[in-house]
Amino acid sequence: MKTRKLLAIALVAMMGTLSFVGCQKADASSDTIKIGGSFDLTGEAAQYGIATSNGVKLAIDEYNANGGVLGKQIEFILEDNKASQVDATNAFKKLVDNNKVIGFIGSDISSTTETIANLAAEKNIPMITPTGTKLGITTIGPNIFRACYVDPAQGELLAKFATEDLKAQTAAIMINSEQDYSTGIAEAFEAAFTAEGGTVVEKVNYGKNDVDFKPILANIKNANADVVVIPDYYETIATLITQAREIGITSTCIGGDGWDGVTEKTVNNPEVVEGSYFVNHYTVEDDAVIVQDFISNYKATYDAEPNAFAALGYDAAKILIEAIKTCESTEADAITAAMQNTSLDCVTGHITFDENRNPVKSVSVIEIKEGQNTLYKKLDAVK
Incomplete structure (x- = not known):
């Protein structure tokens, strides 16, 4: 993994610590910071899409409860893509053209994620997919990131x-x-x-x-x-x-x-x-404070135990928002540069990005034992 040049900025915040370079000041003309998201909420992969979008919303709600970012509340605008590439295309265009989002989180499965990534690259919208694992997705454009391994x-x-x-x-x-x-x-x-x-x-x-x-x-x-x-x-x-x-x-x-x-x-x-x-990507048996806090808050909000998709959604939102926060900017190139230099403790591990904007982090091996997903071991970060 290549060495990154980090801007020495110390931040103390509930959501963690990041280091970034290449920042510009935020545009003060908007009352909120609009972030778009598109997941399968009603289609064949809805279990993934619902859990992932719930994780995203939880992270955003936590930021908003603590004052938002750059003095503004974050407005998360969510569209159902029904696991359809056509619907994913329409959802993204609506979010960008009508809602004027400055960043994008999604999708869940690789096919819709790849479709959206091509559009995001064309429009230069900073994008992070929580769970799109197909290898070539992030190579579509320098503004395309992922929170999951490939x-x-x-x-x-x-x-x-x-x-x-x-x-x-x-x-x-x-x-x-x-x-x-x-x-x-x-x-x-x-x-x-x-x-x-x-x-x-x-x-x-x-x-x-x-x-x-x-x-x-x-x-x-x-x-x-x-x-x-x-x-x-x-x-x-x-x-x-x-x-x-x-x-x-x-x-x-x-x-x-x-x-x-x-x-x-x-x-x-x-x-x-x-x-x-x-x-x-993670297990509920991880006793790290950030993991256990996430699990407790997710259960309190959704009355369900969070799976890995929920955790990845949470982390993806956190990565994007911390980039905006540290850059003090909603300008696309500034956010992209900030995301590239991420170094952040997340629910699914400490995350940095390689030169292809894929995360470098540890991996959990899960054994199904007595009907439950149990942690067998953790493997070192994939590099």
């Missing part, structure tokens, strides 16, 4: 964990061939696993609308691999892994952060995911 990093970490901790020598991979998230993790896992001396004994593809997996699961069963890698989202995983156990597959199943939510989805049949592992 798909290939997840695949590499899973391969490292499978070989070092699970002592796996063979692996089978199940790939949603219509989904960038799934293919990105799968490809990185295979490359890293084989480089470590492991053997991929079976690979099977399926489509996003498939519901009967037993024909392809027969091949997985016959392969009898040490681990089965399933990089997909929780709803599909719940169906797939239930059918896998029904036909007698006993291999250890592992996956990426899309697994977050699978324990709720299989609550009436918890044995199907027992002993599975996935990498994730």
Whole structure:
């Protein structure tokens, strides 16, 4: 990671400490500072979008309760993109053209995030996605950031964990061939696993609308691999892994952060995911004060336990707002420069950015044990 030149400014604030360069004074003509957001609130990935947007809103509410930023309240304007690239496009254009937002937070899944990133780059709107993990998203423009690690990093970490901790020598991979998230993790896992001396004994593809997996699961069963890698989202995983156990597959199943939510989805049949592992951005078992304060405030506000998507939404909002705060500016280039030089304690770890605006931070390995997501170990920051 390249060395950053930091402006020595000491700030003491409830929300943490940041260092930035390249700042200009804020425009005093607006009564509020408008930040836009677009997430899936009613579509197929709504569990992610709702949790993420709740995290964003919690952070913004906390800033506003403590005086806002630059002497102004933050106005968060949220649009539902329904996990649709068309709706994501329309939502972003509305936020920029009609609402005149000066920064953007979103989206949740990679497809809508990538669509919005192209528009944000064209308009030079500082943007941070909490959970868009596709590798190329941040390379679209110098103003595009993310709070989560990328798909290939997840695949590499899973391969490292499978070989070092699970002592796996063979692996089978199940790939949603219509989904960038799934293919990105799968490809990185295979490359890293084989480089470590492991053997991929079976690979099977399926489509996003498939519901009967037993024909392809027969091949997985016959392969009898040490681990089965399933990089997909929780709803599909719940169906797939239930059918896998029904036909007698006993291999250890592992996956990426899309697994977050699978324990709720299989609550009436918890044995199907027992002993599975996935990498994730944070865990409620982290005893750091910033984490426990976030959990308490989220529960008090939403009467629910925050998942990793909520934590990433919270962190993304914090990163953007701290940039505005320290720069004392709402000018796009100033905010972008400030975000690039982030060094901030967040719920999902201490975050800095690499040259491609991807975060450098630690990663949690989660074990599903007795129907609960439990912290197995933490892995060093991905660089």
